[in-house]
Amino acid sequence: MSTLSPVKRLWRLLKLYKPEIRQIYTYAVFIGLVNLSLPLGIQAIINFLQTGELSSSWFFLVTVVLVGIGVAGILQVLQLRIVENIQQDIFARSAFEFAFRFPKMKAKEVDSIHAPELANRFFDTLTIQKGLPKILIDISLSTFQIFFGLLLLSVYSLYFIGMGLVIILVLYLLVKITGEVGLKTSIEESKYKYRLAHWLEEIGRARRTFQLNDPSSFHLKKSDNITVDYINSRESHFKVLLDQFKSFVGFKILIAAGILVVGGLLVFNQQMNIGQFVAAEIVIILIINSVEKLLRVWDNIYDVLTAFDKIGFVTDLELQENQGQEVVSSDVDCYxxxxxxxxxxxxxxxxxxxxxxxxxxxxxxxxxxxxxxxxxxxxxxxxxxxxxxxxxxxxxxxxxxxxxxxxxxxxxxxxxxxxxxxxxxxxxxxxxxxxxxxxxxxxxxxxxxxxxxxxxxxxxxxxxxxxxxxxxxxxxxxxxxxxxxxxxxxxxxxxxxxxxxxxxxxxxxxxxxxxxxxxxxxxxxxxxxxxxxxxxxxxxxxx
The missing domain is CATH 3.40.50.300 (P-loop containing nucleotide triphosphate hydrolases)
Incomplete structure (x- = not known):
């Protein structure tokens, strides 16, 4: 049986949709660039307001900002359309994959497995469907938003480059330290979820047995034991997510303090005007929101990778080989x-x-x-x-x-x-x-x-x-x-x-x-x- 990791399974799926994902990333790049029109436009608008004169240039800048917001919205709609097509295709692929594989699985592979229980794993296809938009859209948008935001800040001052490197380093360490543990606890949680679903199916299948032996409450005690295991494993996974969020709160305070202190000092030293300071504040807020979005997506990433692990158990089971070419004559008796x-x-x-x-x-x-x-x-x-x-x-x-x-x-x-x-x-x-x-x-x-x-x-x-x-x-x-x-x-x-x-x-x-x-x-x-x-x-x- 193959031992592909969930991450490799995800990459293998994404390779099937290279052209579509390339389009999504192209739109994300344009959205990231267009979103820069907001802080740059506000910076220019504030500078015009400081002159105390209302001119056609002010109206033009307001129009540019509004058009930028509209264009970004249209590109996001196009992204959603592409992702929806991918979601539908994944569902169809998975349905036919399961239907094709079940009759062809080697008997030795499923002798020790309750085959109908394997069908429950098809529902992880829905988990992949729901998680994919966040992985493809939110991660791409957030990544390019952070990149272009840091690029713009570096134009205002070289001090912001150091801040950008700190953001990247902290994100890397956070993923490196907690990522593997989070995936392990997510798979453990899913294992007990399927075990409980299988036991409930058994209760439904043998309901008369439990009905006629109701005073023993055996089925309830066993359900309780599996449920306790599930809750304990879920709590372990939640602690990983909680640690990630706590780290982000401290990280957000650090970034906000950095921009306020560095930006304030630059304004006092006349190395940055008020318009640039406000624009930098907006960019920092966008970056912080993007980082927060990335961290929130991690929960979906765990779910999607766990879903690949569960579906992979079915798709990795060996199938009967059908390489033979010899044919038995139709008009000859069999021996x-x-x-x-x-x-x-x-x-x-x-x-x-x-x-x-x-x-x-x-x-x-x-x-x-x-x-x-x-x-x-x-x-x-x-x-x-x-x-x-x-x-x-x-x-x-x-x-x-x-x-x-x-x-x-x-x-x-x-x-x-x-x-x-x-x-x-x-x-x-x-x-x-x-x-x-x-x-x-x-x-x-x-x-x-x-x-x-x-x-x-x-x-x-x-x-x-x-x-x-x-x-x-x-x-x-x-x-x-x-x-x-x-x-x-x-x-x-x-x-x-x-x-x-x-x-x-x-x-x-x-x-x-x-x-x-x-x-x-x-x-x-x-x-x-x-x-x-x-x-x-x-x-x-x-x-």
């Missing part, structure tokens, strides 16, 4: 073979099985029938290409999975796993999952699985929306939908894990007869202890 196959779960020392040699001929009706824990389900996942072998090889029609195109493999597969794979969508969508199957073929499958009458009895038929996980839908119907999904496209290799456990006995026998019928060209491999399956099998595999 499988394992050669010295060894598999070990992540984090385990002993292999689940090793040096496995197994051949399953074309059109076989094979039953995996072994004790619990011997690796039947894992073996089925390896056949489906979900898990990868540690060593050895698996071949489909003498083509190694390592060189076999995943698309070609998936087109040949029909799979029914024990886990509930119903998603929120129509019955048609749950069966087809985007595949092209003729209406005639689909209806034939529904008829063979005795699903036709049930669907006809629904107000919207195949367009009836199923809840996530198939809530409010009978379990036997859910299993038949799984079967329909597995066989509707005419697979060559049918892999099933206890596919009929929730179906009544009478229907179960009919379905077993249908699935094992010789007229179907598929090679069937099923995990089951049911005697009916064993009677209809052509081979039994024990691990």
């Amino acid at each position: 499988l073979s394992f050669k010295k196959a060894t598999f070990r779960h992540k984090g385990q020392t002993a292999p689940l099985f090793s040096d496995l040699d197994l051949k399953i001929p074309a059109r076989a009706r094979a039953v995996l029938n072994s004790k619990t824990g011997t690796g039947k389900s894992t073996l089925l996942q390896i056949m489906a290409g979900v898990q990868d072998l540690e060593s050895g090889d698996i071949l489909l029609n003498d083509i190694s999975y390592s060189v076999l195109s995943r698309k070609s493999l998936h087109q040949k597969l029909g799979i029914v796993f024990a886990s509930n794979q119903i998603f929120e969508g129509s019955i048609r969508e749950n069966i087809l999952v985007g595949r092209e199957v003729s209406e005639k073929a689909l209806l034939a499958v529904l008829r063979d699985l005795e699903l036709e009458d049930y669907i006809k009895g629904l107000p919207n038929g195949l367009e009836t929306i199923l809840d996530s996980g198939g809530r409010r839908t009978p379990r036997c119907i859910i299993q038949k939908i799984h079967l329909a999904r597995a066989i509707c496209h005419g697979p060559g290799l049918l892999l099933m894990e206890d596919p009929l456990v929730n179906i009544p006995l009478e229907e179960r026998s009919k379905l077993i007869n249908f699935l094992t019928d010789d007229r179907h060209p598929w090679t069937l491999i099923v995990i089951s202890d049911d005697e009916e399956w064993l009677k209809k099998s052509t081979m039994t595999v024990k691990l």
